[in-house]
Amino acid sequence: xxxxxxxxxxxxxxxxxxxxxxxxxxxxxxxxxxxxxxxxxxxxxxxxxxxxxxxxxxxxxxxxxxxxxxxxxxxxxxxxxxxxxxxxxxxxxxxxxxxxxxxxxxxxxxxxxxxxxxxxxxxxxxxxxxxxxxxxxxxxxxxxxxxxxxxxxxxxxxxxxxxxxxxxxxxxxxxxxxxxxxxxxxxxxxxxxxxxxxxxxxxxxxxxxxxxxxxxxxxxxxxxxxxxxxxxxxxxxxxxxxxxxxxxxxxxxxxxxxxxxxxxxxxxxxxxxxxxxxxxxxxxxxxxxxxxxxxxxxxxxxxxxxxxxxxxxxxxxxxxxxxxxxxxxxxxxxxxxxxxxxxxxx
Numbered sequence: 001x002x003x004x005x006x007x008x009x010x011x012x013x014x015x016x017x018x019x020x021x022x023x024x025x026x027x028x029x030x031x032x033x034x035x036x037x038x039x040x041x042x043x044x045x046x047x048x049x050x051x052x053x054x055x056x057x058x059x060x061x062x063x064x065x066x067x068x069x070x071x072x073x074x075x076x077x078x079x080x081x082x083x084x085x086x087x088x089x090x091x092x093x094x095x096x097x098x099x100x101x102x103x104x105x106x107x108x109x110x111x112x113x114x115x116x117x118x119x120x121x122x123x124x125x126x127x128x129x130x131x132x133x134x135x136x137x138x139x140x141x142x143x144x145x146x147x148x149x150x151x152x153x154x155x156x157x158x159x160x161x162x163x164x165x166x167x168x169x170x171x172x173x174x175x176x177x178x179x180x181x182x183x184x185x186x187x188x189x190x191x192x193x194x195x196x197x198x199x200x201x202x203x204x205x206x207x208x209x210x211x212x213x214x215x216x217x218x219x220x221x222x223x224x225x226x227x228x229x230x231x232x233x234x235x236x237x238x239x240x241x242x243x244x245x246x247x248x249x250x251x252x253x254x255x256x257x258x259x260x261x262x263x264x265x266x267x268x269x270x271x272x273x274x275x276x277x278x279x280x281x282x283x284x285x286x287x288x289x290x291x292x293x294x295x296x297x298x299x300x301x302x303x304x305x306x307x308x309x310x311x312x313x314x315x316x317x318x319x320x321x322x323x324x325x326x327x328x329x330x331x332x333x334x335x336x337x338x339x340x341x342x343x344x345x346x
Contacts, residue, residue: 001041002039005036006059013057013058021041050062063075067218069261071222074260079263082265083203085160090265096267097123098162098296099117099298100125100299104128104129117299125157130170171200180205183204211240214261218234235269236266236268237268237272266293267295267296268283299313299315
């Protein structure tokens with residue numbers, strides 16, 4: 001349930017409603033907007049007591065939350081959230097670009113990539129230290145050594161670092177070295193991990209699972225927010241369908257839908273979403289066109305030698321071309337509409 005306070009509600013009236021929400025058996029979550037305050041009653045309590053607040057002083061109306069995800073919903077927070085990662089704002093006016101290798105393979109490999117993606121315009125650096133692999137015989141990552149290399153890359157380039165966390169036992173050590181923790185697609189419904197990440201003071205990048213609905217994805221985010229961590233960024237990275245030419249089917253509509261249903265920033269992963277170097281530029285532009293707040297792209301000094309995901313990794317020149325392609329304005333005519341003249345100052 002949501003209790004919308006009136007514009008003229010006093011602080012005393014707001015505190016009264018918060019206390020009544022607690023007494024009704026709910027957890028109050030307060031959103032203070034520019035014009036008014038919203039008090040969300042989250043959990044299982046006595047609904048009739050919340051509905052009765054309609055007659056309380058300072059209350060404008062009481063409405064039910066339509067979706068099972070409460071704190072993630074735009075009903076609770078109509079304004080879009082902006083998540084700050086080491087000085088980079090995700091969800092603001094700028095399209096944030098996160099780039100780097102799938103796996104940290106060596107100090108030389110990562111540092112050269114970090115400097116190259118920064119020159120090309122990347123805002124953040126990605127790199128896997130712990131790698132979830134389908135086969136137990138594939139490269140599993142360098143672990144702590146990779147985390148130290150990532151930290152050194154951040155010190156040299158000032159690029160905030162995001163890396164994947166696979167288990168609760170790795171959370172503390174990753175927090176010491178990274179600016180943002182990524183929950184990979186395979187762990188989207190690892191609820192023990194989500195509950196642990198809800199307690200940390202670090203942003204979380206939550207990838208959609210390959211078989212997850214948008215509702216399940218947003219409910220996974222609800223675990224984080226309900227546990228106390230509202231620094232959450234959603235990432236669409238493709239889902240499994242009958243298509244076999246691509247690694248996954250990139251769900252453009254899910255990017256738009258997640259932004260429609262939730263106030264959280266949404267970024268896109270065209271590398272995993274397609275699995276093909278040749279499609280990354282086109283899918284990146286499409287994702288931005290439907291509202292993505294950023295992109296996460298795999299870049300490697302020599303993709304053919306990559307220990308993981310070489311087929312979907314760009315080399316340095318390829319990444320620079322993609323960044324330019326995304327930044328270029330739309331140059332094609334749309335229907336029969338005449339272009340609107342741009343006013344310029346004399």
